[in-house]
Amino acid sequence: MKLGLNLSFAVKRWLEAERLAALVADDLDTRYVQFTWDLVDPWWPEAQRDALASAYAQAFARAGVTVESSFGGLASYSYNHILAPTPELRDLGRQHLVRAIDMTAAMEVPVAGMPFGSFSADDAVDPGKRREIYKTALDIYVGISRHAKARGLEMLMVEPVPLSTEFPSTAADALRLMHDLEGATDVPVRLNVDWGHAMFKPLFGDDATMEHWMTVCGEYIAAYHIQQTDGLYDRHWNFTHDGLISPADLSAFWNRHKLKDQTFFLEVVYAFEEPDATVLSDMQAAMALLRSA
Incomplete structure (x- = not known):
């Protein structure tokens, strides 16, 4: 398996670029990461934002990561973005992703991604409003x-989420989005599928399996988030x-589907109250388990 880390585990803990890069490379023996906007906010003033983000990118490069x-x-996930109920909120969602793309370009990183967006509670249960807002969101995303493309990125990624008020949530929704965007965008758009989201039983029932997602939209999956889950939250x-997933399950899935270019990014979210030493030792233990599978 090609293993990597989403840097979610480091938020509010290891903020110094050189320290975090060394921790990933040496303590966690990892060579691939997905940078989280929780470390550098796309909405921060451009000059300071890009300098901080570039410092992280340069530190990782020096560490061989x-x-x-x-x-x-x-933080980004808290907002409804381009599926929000008003044009003003949707435009702010557009600006959010544009600014994140600018930050990503400053880092010389080729791919940026996030969930597509979330409907309001009322719009989510109104089929007409869903269709109207979704069509507008597609135009915004194009x-x-x-x-x-103008900033030099090679791909955008969308993460499906396990809420019926958001889009896409189901594998069928994800396939629809890929088809609706295919050929219309200036860079390819692909999926970053989270194992915990895909296995969310309250929403998906018998379809709460990664095999279902592979059958429906596997050809569009460019990366994965891996996490342990009970399927209930x-x-x-x-x-x-x-939980429901073992490292052996991940390894068998990788081999069964002959994956090669995708990365399994471990995405763990700890309680802020958890001691830093406990977080680091837990991350080391988990990476050892995954590498041994």
Whole structure:
């Protein structure tokens, strides 16, 4: 398996660029990362933002670690973005991703991604409003792709999420989005599928399996988030925790589907109260488990 780390585990803990790069390379023996916007906010003033983001990218390069993509984190996920109920909010969502693309370009990282967006509670249950807002969002995203191309990015990624008020949530929704964007965008748009989201039983029932996602939209999946889950909530536990997924399951999936270019990014979200030493030792134990599978 090609293993990497989403840097979510480091948020509010290891903020110094050289320290974080060394921790990833040496303590966690990892060579691929996905940079999270929880470390550098796309909305920060451009000059300071880009200098900070570039410092991370340069530190990782010196440590022999490749930043494969940048991705929205918990802070970004709090907002509805281009599926929001008003034009003003949707435009702010557009600006958010445009600014993140600019930051990613400053890092010389080729891929940026985030969830597509979320409907309001009322719009989510109104089929007419969903269709109207979705069509507008597609047009917005095509425009964003032009900006990504102009800034030198090679791909945009969308992460499906396990909420019916968002889009895409199901594998069928994800396939629809890929088909609706295919040929319309200036850079390819692909999926970053999270194992914990795909296995969310309350929403997906019998289809809450990664095999279902591979059958429906596997050809569009460019990367994966891996996490331990119980299938009842979006847990983002580590693999030192009991749950539905084992490292052996991940390895068997990789081999069965003959994956090669994708990366399994471990995405763990710890309670802020967890001691730093506990987080680091838990991450080391989990990476050892994954590498041994």
